[in-house]
Amino acid sequence: MISLNPFARKGWLRSVSRPIRRELPNAIRRKLEASRARSNRRGHPATFIGITGSSGKTTTASLLGHVLEAYAPTTTQAIYNTAVDIAPAVASASRNSEFVVLEIGASKKGSVARSARLIEPDVAIVTIVDLEHYSVFRSLEAVADEKGWLVNAVRPGGFALLNADDEHVLAMRRRTRERIVTYGRDEGADFRVLSAEFSFPGPLRVRIAWKGNEETVVSPLPAKHFWLAVTAAFAAAVELGVSPEQIKERIAGFGGVPNRCQIMEVPHGPTFIVDAAKAPFGTIDLAFDVMSDATDRRRKVVIGQISDYAGNPYSKYTKAYQRARAVADEVIAVGDNAHKVRATEEDIASGRFHRFRDVHEVYSYFKKTAVEGDLILLKSSGSLHLERVALAWTSDVKCWEKRCGFTIGCVSCGLYTHPFHEHGRIRRREKRRRRREKIRRLVAAPFRLFRGMNPP
Known part of the structure; x- marks a missing residue:
């Protein structure tokens, strides 16, 4: 009921102005963060490296950061890749760092351009162009145009590292006058992949040739398609002055990114491949390919x-099921779209296909049926938080909410061992703690400065 008093809680004035009052502080904060970022970037001594692409950018950024941090002080930010995330990352980048590695995502038109203007990359790395965020971009050309703004922004004296196998990525060479370095399987690539070999459980072996040199890079990353990230990180590190021997050693010690084809082995139980951060239809086969070599196990x-498809969703979910069925002994569909999988009556009757309403039902099913040695692939976009099926085998998962509203992984959230109804209270408490800590530092700063000016 609307109050007659316009200033009351339900008064018309407060109701009309509520969206503005809620968004205004965020808008002001974003403006201030962007200003701080531009100020810190100006004259910053570090080499700034921006990495974008429809797929592989998180692993590439994390792997390159892992390699470089053994060579020189390095700041790395992956996963959190929107323009809103990039501004505070640039603003807080330490001037003691020699390298700053940032993943750049494209959530909407203009987002990469905004991030690129903030970081002004010395090095721009582009992985692949695929039909990501279909509802926004609608075509590969639109995605390529958006990703290309990172190449546009390369600073004088810098270089762009482009995937020679992707025509849309390679065409970005026209968007800068700076040096171009290419990588991939193409014969003309500067860093050419001669072979990439993988058989589950690994390791991945990538043979790379460049400038008369040749190295075989061994990585524990658990799928053949990771050759792209390994090659991009290797090429970038070589161009930045790191020795091939040091790069190989660091790559061999990088176990991957949580939720990106992450291997989770349960003692005396099944082995999970957790790939529950993204599931664009165009690259969903890559996850299924991991299962194809594991013929000595029961595969599920x-x-x-x-996500990210055009046309009838029933046909897309059914095709995904058919592709999964070709490499697995059992296929399970879960969530609001499980009914869109048109499985055969024979598969349903034989138990080769199952449908479940929610993630907890899947966990309960595996708890009853999975045995030691089973290989289980969990494939979904982040909104479903399918990783909880694997986490619950080794942790006391208490959050089984169907729609929590967050797309960050449960491990990054850190609250999966608490019931969902407690999350708000815990977050508010943590927010108050951070605010008190910030005030304490601000109050203490003048005293620290005074003591520094008057040493004992």
């Missing part, structure tokens, strides 16, 4: 939410 695939 769980399909959750699929």
